[in-house]
Amino acid sequence: KSGFITIIGRPNVGKSTFMNRVLGQKIAIMSDKPQTTRNKIQGVYTTDHAQMIFIDTPGIHKPKHQLGEHMMKVARNTLRESEVILFIVNATEKKGPGDKYIIDMLKNNSTPIVLVINKIDLIHPDEIIEIIESYKDELEFSDIVPISALQGNNVDSLLKVIESHL
Numbered sequence: 069k070s071g072f073i074t075i076i077g078r079p080n081v082g083k084s085t086f087m088n089r090v091l092g093q094k095i096a097i098m099s100d101k102p103q104t105t106r107n108k109i110q111g112v113y114t115t116d117h118a119q120m121i122f123i124d125t126p127g128i129h130k131p132k133h134q135l136g137e138h139m140m141k142v143a144r145n146t147l148r149e150s151e152v153i154l155f156i157v158n159a160t161e162k163k164g165p166g167d168k169y170i171i172d173m174l175k176n177n178s179t180p181i182v183l184v185i186n187k188i189d190l191i192h193p194d195e196i197i198e199i200i201e202s203y204k205d206e207l208e209f210s211d212i213v214p215i216s217a218l219q220g221n222n223v224d225s226l227l228k229v230i231e232s233h234l
């Protein structure tokens with residue numbers, strides 16, 4: 069089994085950290101500064117059963133100028149070519165305009181979407197249910213997986229979920 073997995077999410081939600089944890093090498097640029105990842109960078113994670121080709125989208129934001137619109141087109145094309153979309157959100161921040169913009173972009177897309185709630189090491193477990201509540205009516209998610217990309221919590225479960233869609 070083999071397929072493309074597109075990672076999408078606001079700047080700083082932990083997309084690069086997740087990719088680096090899975091791929092075990094610093095192939096995506098990591099920084100506290102938003103929108104460090106300028107180009108889509110892909111890495112391949114191979115298990116006995118599957119080959120997962122990960123794509124890290126450029127920081128998605130409302131297009132205010134040419135560069136923004138170009139980056140949006142890159143992101144949309146990437147979404148269309150994927151077997152699975154990982155929509156990563158930050159467990160420590162409320163759903164904001166940036167998330168709503170991504171949700172709109174993901175509507176009318178037939179690709180399975182996994183809601184990944186990242187940075188759970190920074191919150192109380194009871195808060196996870198509130199985050200799920202705030203997202204679950206926005207889109208149809210095939211799965212919802214809370215993780216800590218930094219500490220590695222539940223990342224194995226997420227990889228199994230991804231594999232189930234390939």
Ligand code: GDP
Binds near residue numbers: 100190215
């Ligand atoms: P990106 O913009 O979505 O690629 O986000 P980054 O991967 O660059 O992460 C942004 C910041 O969040 C960095 O300082 C990371 O160390 C931090 N971060 C990412 N994932 C986690 C996590 O699971 N837990 C915690 N505590 N911090 C995280």
Ligand code: MG
Binds near residue numbers: 083084085097098104
């Ligand atoms: Mg990044």
